[in-house]
Amino acid sequence: MRVDIVSIFPEYFAPLDLSLIGRARANGTLRLAVHDLRGWTHDVHRTVDDTPYGGGPGMVMRPEPWGEALDALTPAELPPPRLLVPSPAGVPFTQALAHELAAEPHLLFACGRYEGIDQRVLDHAATRMPVTEVSLGDYVLFGGEVAVLVILEAVTRLLPGVLGNAGSLTEESHAHGLLEAPMYTKPATWRGLPVPEVLRSGDHGRIARWRRDEALVRTGRRRPDMLAGLDPQSLDKRDVAA
Numbered sequence: 001m002r003v004d005i006v007s008i009f010p011e012y013f014a015p016l017d018l019s020l021i022g023r024a025r026a027n028g029t030l031r032l033a034v035h036d037l038r039g040w041t042h043d044v045h046r047t048v049d050d051t052p053y054g055g056g057p058g059m060v061m062r063p064e065p066w067g068e069a070l071d072a073l074t075p076a077e078l079p080p081p082r083l084l085v086p087s088p089a090g091v092p093f094t095q096a097l098a099h100e101l102a103a104e105p106h107l108l109f110a111c112g113r114y115e116g117i118d119q120r121v122l123d124h125a126a127t128r129m130p131v132t133e134v135s136l137g138d139y140v141l142f143g144g145e146v147a148v149l150v151i152l153e154a155v156t157r158l159l160p161g162v163l164g165n166a167g168s169l170t171e172e173s174h175a176h177g178l179l180e181a182p183m184y185t186k187p188a189t190w191r192g193l194p195v196p197e198v199l200r201s202g203d204h205g206r207i208a209r210w211r212r213d214e215a216l217v218r219t220g221r222r223r224p225d226m227l228a229g230l231d232p233q234s235l236d237k238r239d240v241a242a
């Protein structure tokens with residue numbers, strides 16, 4: 001997968017040299033480049049923002065540098081990338097969207113700042129590539145960089161070979177539309193607190209049932225909205241009785 005990121009704070013992405021993303025870059029699974037938007041300005045002050053038409057607080061990112069940046073990163077001879085634009089007004093970023101993005105050959109991230117990017121940048125880009133405005137959640141950040149770090153981590157861990165134990169992808173939270181069950185490791189008793197006996201029983205059927213029950217209870221208590229979206233076919237008759 002190829003990833004391009006455009007930002008006025010390219011140094012925000014230094015952590016992408018670390019850990020599993022760093023290893024994915026080193027082995028070629030992820031080909032990532034970060035670009036400074038100011039490289040596409042032409043004035044002495046390298047201006048990227050201006051006051052909003054219609055008034056209002058703050059500044060808006062000018063369309064000209066963005067237009068030149070997106071042109072430079074989407075050469076006509078290559079298939080167009082999918083453009084991801086983090087925004088408080090975006091669609092929710094979910095595990096399902098992470099899986100969708102993990103299947104894309106080329107992602108292009110536009111990191112806004114100030115009050116956002118001139119809308120015409122997205123409208124013009126949409127004439128030549130898929131554009132998705134995406135939001136991490138219902139709160140407001142300073143800009144898109146943190147969102148790109150989160151999205152990239154969620155997507156990269158889904159790429160083949162990145163996670164050593166791919167099995168963990170099938171049991172983690174949101175994998176089956178439920179939150180994951182509590183996890184335990186040694187010692188068997190810690191500060192007087194024992195590991196649930198079933199997990200030490202060696203009875204894999206009982207263990208799977210216990211984990212499923214715990215996941216349902218935890219999801220019902222913390223995220224009832226997720227239960228509402230659960231496919232009834234995925235519940236067996238004992239779940240209904242539980």
Ligand SMILES: N#Cc1c(-c2ccc3ccn(Cc4ccccn4)c3c2)n[nH]c1N
Pocket residue numbers: 086087088090111112113114115116117134135136137138139140141142143144145147
């Ligand atoms: N993803 C995501 C986001 C963001 C986000 C993403 C990009 C930008 C570019 C500028 N700002 C600041 C800003 C303040 C006020 C109104 C609009 N924009 C961003 C915020 N906030 N919360 C999320 N879940």
